[in-house]
Amino acid sequence: MSLAIGDRTVHLPLELTSFVGRRTELADAKRLLGTHRLVTVTGIGGVGKTRLALRVAADVAHTFTGGVRLVELGDVHDAWKLIGTLAESLALEITAPSLDDLTEHLAAQRALLVFDNCEHLVDDVAVVVGKLLRVCPDLRILATSRECLGIGGEATLALRPLATPDCHCPSSPSGLPSYEAVALFADRASAAVPGFGITEDNQFAVVKICQRLEGLPLPIELAARRLRALSAQQILEHLDDPCCFLTLGSRGAPARQQSLRSSLDWSYDLCSAAERCLWEVLSIFEDGFDLDAAEAVCAGYATSGELLDVLTSLINKSIITPEQTRGLVRYRMLATVRHYGLDKLRATDRHTTVLHRYRDWFIKLALHADACWLGSRQVELIDRLARERANLYAVMSACLDEPRDAPCGLRIAIALRRFWVTRGLLDEGRHWLSHARAHQLPGRSFAQVTALCAESTLAGLQGRSREAFDLLAEARRFAALNLDPGVGQLVLRAEAEVSLATDDATAAAALFEITLEAIDASGDDTARLEALTGLGRALGHNGDLESAATYLQEALVISDAHGESVNRAVAHTALAAISETGAPTRAAHHLEVALHLTRQLRSPVLAADLLHIAANLTADRHAERAAVLFEAAAAWQHRVGRIPTGAPANLDDVRARTTLRLGEREQSQAQQRGRRFSLDQAVAYALGEQPDRDERCTRSGDLLTPREWQVAQLIRQGSTNKAIAETLVISQCTAQGHVERILNKLGFTSRVHVAAWLTEREAVDPEAVLEVGWRGR
Numbered sequence: 001m002s003l004a005i006g007d008r009t010v011h012l013p014l015e016l017t018s019f020v021g022r023r024t025e026l027a028d029a030k031r032l033l034g035t036h037r038l039v040t041v042t043g044i045g046g047v048g049k050t051r052l053a054l055r056v057a058a059d060v061a062h063t064f065t066g067g068v069r070l071v072e073l074g075d076v077h078d079a080w081k082l083i084g085t086l087a088e089s090l091a092l093e094i095t096a097p098s099l100d101d102l103t104e105h106l107a108a109q110r111a112l113l114v115f116d117n118c119e120h121l122v123d124d125v126a127v128v129v130g131k132l133l134r135v136c137p138d139l140r141i142l143a144t145s146r147e148c149l150g151i152g153g154e155a156t157l158a159l160r161p162l163a164t165p166d167c168h169c170p171s172s173p174s175g176l177p178s179y180e181a182v183a184l185f186a187d188r189a190s191a192a193v194p195g196f197g198i199t200e201d202n203q204f205a206v207v208k209i210c211q212r213l214e215g216l217p218l219p220i221e222l223a224a225r226r227l228r229a230l231s232a233q234q235i236l237e238h239l240d241d242p243c244c245f246l247t248l249g250s251r252g253a254p255a256r257q258q259s260l261r262s263s264l265d266w267s268y269d270l271c272s273a274a275e276r277c278l279w280e281v282l283s284i285f286e287d288g289f290d291l292d293a294a295e296a297v298c299a300g301y302a303t304s305g306e307l308l309d310v311l312t313s314l315i316n317k318s319i320i321t322p323e324q325t326r327g328l329v330r331y332r333m334l335a336t337v338r339h340y341g342l343d344k345l346r347a348t349d350r351h352t353t354v355l356h357r358y359r360d361w362f363i364k365l366a367l368h369a370d371a372c373w374l375g376s377r378q379v380e381l382i383d384r385l386a387r388e389r390a391n392l393y394a395v396m397s398a399c400l401d402e403p404r405d406a407p408c409g410l411r412i413a414i415a416l417r418r419f420w421v422t423r424g425l426l427d428e429g430r431h432w433l434s435h436a437r438a439h440q441l442p443g444r445s446f447a448q449v450t451a452l453c454a455e456s457t458l459a460g461l462q463g464r465s466r467e468a469f470d471l472l473a474e475a476r477r478f479a480a481l482n483l484d485p486g487v488g489q490l491v492l493r494a495e496a497e498v499s500l501a502t503d504d505a506t507a508a509a510a511l512f513e514i515t516l517e518a519i520d521a522s523g524d525d526t527a528r529l530e531a532l533t534g535l536g537r538a539l540g541h542n543g544d545l546e547s548a549a550t551y552l553q554e555a556l557v558i559s560d561a562h563g564e565s566v567n568r569a570v571a572h573t574a575l576a577a578i579s580e581t582g583a584p585t586r587a588a589h590h591l592e593v594a595l596h597l598t599r600q601l602r603s604p605v606l607a608a609d610l611l612h613i614a615a616n617l618t619a620d621r622h623a624e625r626a627a628v629l630f631e632a633a634a635a636w637q638h639r640v641g642r643i644p645t646g647a648p649a650n651l652d653d654v655r656a657r658t659t660l661r662l663g664e665r666e667q668s669q670a671q672q673r674g675r676r677f678s679l680d681q682a683v684a685y686a687l688g689e690q691p692d693r694d695e696r697c698t699r700s701g702d703l704l705t706p707r708e709w710q711v712a713q714l715i716r717q718g719s720t721n722k723a724i725a726e727t728l729v730i731s732q733c734t735a736q737g738h739v740e741r742i743l744n745k746l747g748f749t750s751r752v753h754v755a756a757w758l759t760e761r762e763a764v765d766p767e768a769v770l771e772v773g774w775r776g777r
Contacts, residue, residue: 010061010068011089012054012114018187019055021162021180022048023751029056029157033112033140036155037133040118040143043159044318044334045263046218049144050116052159057114057142064140066109074117079124086128089113099128103135110138118145119317120270126151146267147316158318161215161334163752165207173198177718178755181210184217186718188224196227205232212239214334219260222246242336243343264340267319277301278310279319280348283341284358287390288323288332296361297354330387355398362388362395363408370415374526376563379600385419386602392416396432400439410436410447417454422566424604424640426458433458444478449487452478453494460501461605461642468498489518493527496534505541512538529558533570540578548578569597569606576613584617591617592687599683607679608636614686623661624670631674632682704745711738716755 029052032039041049054070061068071089076082087097094101113132118125126149129141133153143149148156162180176198177183185206189196198206209232213219219242226235226245238245247259268276281298282289289297291308298307311331314320319337322329333341345351365388369381385392392412399409413429413436420429433455437448456471472495479487496511512535519528536552539545552571559568576590591613598606611633619626662670677685704712707728714724725735742754 010058012058012061012068012070015051015054017191019051020184020187022052022055025052025157025159026056026059029053029142030060032155032157033060033142036153037139038129038141038143038149038151038154039157040145040148040154041157041159042145042148042318044216044337045146045267046216046260047159047161047318048217049159051217053114053116053142053144057112060112064110064112066106066111066138068112068114070114070116072116073121073125076121079121082121082124082128086113099131102128103132106132106136106139108138109136112140112142115141115143118143118149119147120266122147122149125149146270146318150316162210162217162220164210164215173200173203174717175755176203176207178716178752179210180752181213181215181220182206183718185210185220185224188221189227192225193227202232205236208236209239212236213242213336216334216336218263219246219336222260241339243340260336261340264337267317267337268340268344271317271319272313274302274306274310275313275317275319276344277350278307279314279341280345281350281354282314282320282331283333283338283345284354285333285338285391286394288330288387289391290328290330290384290387293361293365293388293391294331297357299357300353301350326383358391359395359398359405359408362392363399363412366392366412366415369419373418374529374562374564378564378566382419382422382601385416386423393432396436400436403439403441406436406439406441407447410440410451412436414447414450414454417457418566420458421461421605422601422603424636424642426462426641429458430455430462444481446482446484446487449475449478449482449490453490456494457497457501460498463502463642465498465502468502472498486522489515489522492518493531496531496538500534500538500541503541505538509535509538509542525558525562529555529562529564529567532558533567533574536571537574540574545578545582549575565597565601566603569594569601569603572597573606573609573613576610580613580617587613587617595683595687599680602679604636604640604679605642607683608633608640608642611636611682611686624666627662627667627670628674629682629686631671632677632685633674635675635677636679636682704742708738708742708745711735712742712754712758715739715742715751716758 029039029041033056041053043049057068057070069089071086073082073085076085083097083099083102086102087094090102090105092101092105115125115129122145125143125145129143129149130151132139133141148154162184164181165176165179177186182198186196186198209223210220213223223235223239223246226238230238243259243261243264247261268279271279278298278301281301282294284297285293291311294311295304295307302310311320315322315331320331320333322331324330345354365384369385372378372381396409396412399405399412413432416432417429420426433451437451437455440448452471452475456468456475459465459468459471472491475491475494479491492511493515496508496515499505499511500508512531516528516531516535519531532551532555536548536550536555539548539551552575555567555571559565559571572590572594576587576594579587579590591610594606594610595614598610611629615626615629615633618629674682710728711724714727719727721732721735721739724730724739725732728735739751743751746754746757
């Protein structure tokens with residue numbers, strides 16, 4: 001298309017479908033283009049690079065007196081055709097044009113060139129672009145490629161998939177279009193099936209489709225086209241093999257965009273032999289990998305140095321994405337990219353070898369974490385196990401599917417037992433322990449008894465006493481037939497833990513005392529430490545506070561000597577509980593130490609107990625704060641499916657007094673706030689680090705005018721600027737101005753954030769939101 005703007009000419013194709021989302025990326029691209037002469041938009045195929053670049057070019061076209069030209073390279077497969085294609089885009093009527101001809105033509109022009117789909121000619125495009133920029137001072141170039149051009153002065157914008165709802169997404173269908181992936185699906189779905197809308201009946205399936213496709217625009221659009229023949233739920237059920245299912249692209253689209261497989265084939269064909277090999281091998285990882293795991297699995301296919309080079313190349317080509325957290329880089333593939341690579345791997349003779357290396361590495365990791373549990377690297381090991389959950393579960397599943405490997409699956413499950421307790425994964429732990437036991441050959445092995453004891457402890461923490469004691473009874477029967485004396489001690493310790501978890505503290509104290517005598521002879525510091533903290537907690541529940549404190553302090557000495565954190569946190573939690581009535585200052589000290597440790601451990605089990613204690617300590621001074629903490633504690637107990645063991649005995653009385661001191665509205669608001677806390681937010685609030693949520697919401701809300709409140713509510717409903725303008729009978733330009741001011745006032749960069757903020761504020765003070773909204777009408 002050639003469009004005249006004043007004395008400028010814009011050669012860009014018209015958009016055939018609506019442009020959805022990408023507000024932040026559009027702003028970033030424009031900003032980069034204003035400060036850099038070369039901007040390359042990178043990303044995996046199907047992420048929307050071309051659409052973004054064309055929209056950016058159209059938005060800034062008025063600033064280029066020399067016009068805007070699109071140079072489409074997708075169908076240019078020979079380097080020698082590059083100059084001719086560029087000359088054709090510039091409408092130069094020159095026979096056999098040279099690069100010098102092009103630079104002479106552009107030398108004095110303030111123009112924008114959009115080089116689209118450069119990845120298959122990246123070296124040649126880099127040479128041409130480099131020469132143009134060196135000779136043409138007012139030229140700007142916006143490129144799209146699956147990898148950057150790699151020349152001096154280049155700014156890159158890595159385009160990520162669209163935002164998708166997480167597990168805390170709004171329950172109302174009206175709020176879902178605030179997520180860009182859902183908005184795109186809904187838009188394309190309504191084109192495929194007129195009248196389609198997100199309803200309570202289909203919202204779950206729509207959200208899961210967007211999550212399974214990880215917000216990638218191309219597969220989302222391909223999935224939406226399937227609505228002509230299938231329901232959203234049926235589409236979801238077919239996404240186990242997305243490459244085979246997502247095939248109905250637009251006839252007018254390039255061949256590489258006709259199906260998901262075609263898009264991935266294009267990327268695969270552009271890789272070297274070494275890159276293809278590692279793409280396939282690294283696809284064995286279920287949910288990302290660290291460098292040491294990659295080195296183990298890729299041994300023989302690449303040296304450490306070669307692996308890092310090829311890994312970097314795959315990152316540059318948008319096949320692998322690096323993610324940095326807490327100073328550690330982890331590598332991940334999108335699920336569609338991984339499934340494609342895994343299909344390729346299964347077709348090679350490398351598959352069996354790679355699978356065995358993958359299995360052996362994670363068996364070794366689980367056993368190492370269990371053996372080194374009592375040590376200064378405990379938090380690091382817990383974090384590592386958390387990162388590798390999906391890989392560990394995949395290996396367990398593979399082991400249990402093979403009878404000869406089933407004992408390895410049971411060993412992994414046993415090795416993870418303490419991790420599951422610490423991270424509050426009680427249902428997961430019980431599932432895998434039960435599943436692993438069911439796949440063993442008949443027998444009465446030590447491992448079988450250990451698994452039964454571990455499962456009974458998890459059941460006890462959930463408050464399912466009958467199930468816990470049934471498992472213990474089975475463990476006792478197995479132990480009676482086993483000649484190893486350690487088996488009986490194992491069952492005794494488990495019975496003590498279950499008794500404590502199910503509120504039989506008297507029995508628990510007696511059992512812990514017996515186990516301590518046997519442990520003293522064995523020299524097992526881990527077992528001794530756990531028995532000491534167990535006995536201290538049990539005595540505390542029984543009211544023997546002095547003895548309880550003695551045992552807990554002894555536990556702290558052992559814990560400190562080893563530099564571990566879990567039992568230290570448990571001991572400080574118990575010391576806070578037994579000190580809160582008679583020594584609140586001492587209780588506050590133990591509470592603070594335990595909260596900091598719990599934040600490092602990310603343990604919801606401990607956090608729930610600590611939040612109860614914190615609420616109890618503050619109830620007489622700050623009723624509202626106590627109500628928030630009580631509700632946060634209850635919410636986290638519910639999420640992990642357990643009954644608290646560290647809560648004070650007078651908890652019900654304290655909660656009742658708190659409720660009486662607050663009005664109905666204040667009590668409801670406090671409960672909603674506490675219920676919505678993440679684990680980090682809850683711990684921070686208990687430590688007094690987080691500002692009061694009501695005050696933050698009120699401060700932000702007071703900045704908005706009544707009209708801006710109305711616009712914010714329309715944003716939450718997923719309205720575009722055009723729809724906002726039509727609803728409020730204002731110009732589209734005015735609507736855009738309101739949106740910009742709202743984002744600036746609230747300090748947000750995305751409409752999604754505005755929608756989430758408004759939902760949160762409405763939960764805190766629904767009447768105020770309603771009042772302000774109506775005031776502007």
